[in-house]
Amino acid sequence: MNASAIVYTSNTGFTAQYATLLSHQTGLPLHQLEEAAALPRGTQVLYLGWLCAGKIQGLKKAASRFQVEAVCAVGLAPECDLDKLAGDNHCSGLPLFYLRGGYAPARIRGKYKMMMAMMKAILSKKTDSQSRQALKAIELGADWVSAPQLEPVLNWLQG
Ligand SMILES: Cc1cc2nc3c(=O)[nH]c(=O)nc-3n(C[C@H](O)[C@H](O)[C@H](O)COP(=O)(O)O)c2cc1C
Structure with missing residues (x-):
């Protein structure tokens, strides 16, 4: 196994679902980043974080505490453009995977709600099909979590 624990940050539950599936399929221990104090510093981890305006949430903190593999x-x-994502998140050189999660409007709160209101206003002025689909998901919610998306991650974990 290329990591000895799975650590994640999730705002509305989709990342948590992927992390839980991975833990069940590999037997690796699962920790939320905020509750990962039980793990020794430097533990080799697979890190999962939700995307907020192009930033992988919690990655910086996870990398300061653990050996993110x-x-x-x-x-x-x-x-997602993985090269751009890696550059923007200072993790070029590490295996990086993109998983399509979902969108749960009822579970978005505070500053994130305001950010998405702005995103909605921008998208509603656009006419291309990708923007329309994104707007629909933001208004109505969507769930794309699926186990097959984890196949490349499992392949990497199992070396
Ligand atoms: C404020 C905000 C910003 C977001 N920015 C992005 C983004 O840049 N790219 C993207 O693909 N999804 C973006 N999303 C969507 C979330 O990443 C998506 O809903 C994800 O599945 C949430 O995972 P979670 O349930 O683990 O929190 C954003 C959502 C919010 C609320």
Whole structure:
């Protein structure tokens, strides 16, 4: 196994679902980043974080405490430019995976709600099909979590 624990940060539960699936399938212990104090510093981890405005939430903190061996970013976009994502998140050189999570409007609070209100206003002025689909997901919610998306991550974990 290329990591000895799975650590994650999730705002509305989709990243938590992927992390839980991975833990069940590998037997690796699972920890939320905020509650990962039980893990020794320097533990080799697979880190999963949700995407907020292109930033993988919690990655910086996880990397300051653990040996992050690979990263999964969870977002609502259908796909993602991994080179850009790695550059923007200072994790070039690490295995990086993108997983499509979902969107749960009722579970978004505070500053994130305000950010998404702005995103909605921008998207509602656009007419291309990708923007329309994103707007629909943001208004109605969506859940794209699926076990097959984890196949490359499992392959990496199992070396
Ligand atoms: C404020 C905000 C910003 C977001 N920014 C992005 C983004 O840049 N790219 C993306 O694909 N998804 C983005 N999303 C969608 C979330 O990453 C997506 O809903 C994800 O599945 C949430 O995971 P969680 O349930 O573990 O929190 C954003 C969501 C919010 C609320």
